[in-house]
Amino acid sequence: MSPTAESEIVFRGSCYCSAISYVVKGKPILSAYCHCTLCQRLAASPCVATVHFPAAAFNWTHSEPHEDAFDMYPVANKPWKNRFRCKSCGACVASFSTTKFKYSVWAGQLERNEEGQIKNWDLIKPTAHMFYGTRMLDFNDDLPKWEGYEGQSKRLG
Numbered sequence: 001m002s003p004t005a006e007s008e009i010v011f012r013g014s015c016y017c018s019a020i021s022y023v024v025k026g027k028p029i030l031s032a033y034c035h036c037t038l039c040q041r042l043a044a045s046p047c048v049a050t051v052h053f054p055a056a057a058f059n060w061t062h063s064e065p066h067e068d069a070f071d072m073y074p075v076a077n078k079p080w081k082n083r084f085r086c087k088s089c090g091a092c093v094a095s096f097s098t099t100k101f102k103y104s105v106w107a108g109q110l111e112r113n114e115e116g117q118i119k120n121w122d123l124i125k126p127t128a129h130m131f132y133g134t135r136m137l138d139f140n141d142d143l144p145k146w147e148g149y150e151g152q153s154k155r156l157g
């Protein structure tokens with residue numbers, strides 16, 4: 001088998017019950033641990049590993065029609081951003097920005113190998129912490145920490 005080019009590597013993801021699934025391909029635009037209060041409320045978690053891809057890199061892989069599988073709703077205070085939520089298990093799987101024309105997915109929902117590790121993790125693992133100002137947990141890693149968006153806010157560490 002010939003090695004797959006990085007731009008051709010696919011990452012498969014799904015909701016909690018697997019009724020919704022998607023594939024993203026290639027190199028992400030951004031990969032970071034997000035500590036914003038929206039992510040905290042949505043995921044009920046101190047932070048999420050969010051990975052952004054251009055719209056063309058994202059495709060749903062469950063059977064259509066999509067309206068049977070998920071609800072789409074605008075994000076609170078961000079009407080340009082739509083979120084997709086599984087109708088069966090209620091898990092949110094992705095969001096789509098109609099202004100930046102990109103999808104965000106959560107790394108925690110991506111396919112694992114036999115050891116439970118996310119496949120090809122080195123290619124998409126987070127390279128920063130963003131919205132670190134509202135963190136619930138300190139991270140003692142070497143990744144840059146930003147008050148808001150990576151590269152567009154004050155660096156906190």
Ligand SMILES: [Zn+2]
Nearest residue numbers: 015017086089
């Ligand atoms: Zn589901």
Ligand SMILES: [Zn+2]
Nearest residue numbers: 034035036039
């Ligand atoms: Zn966030």
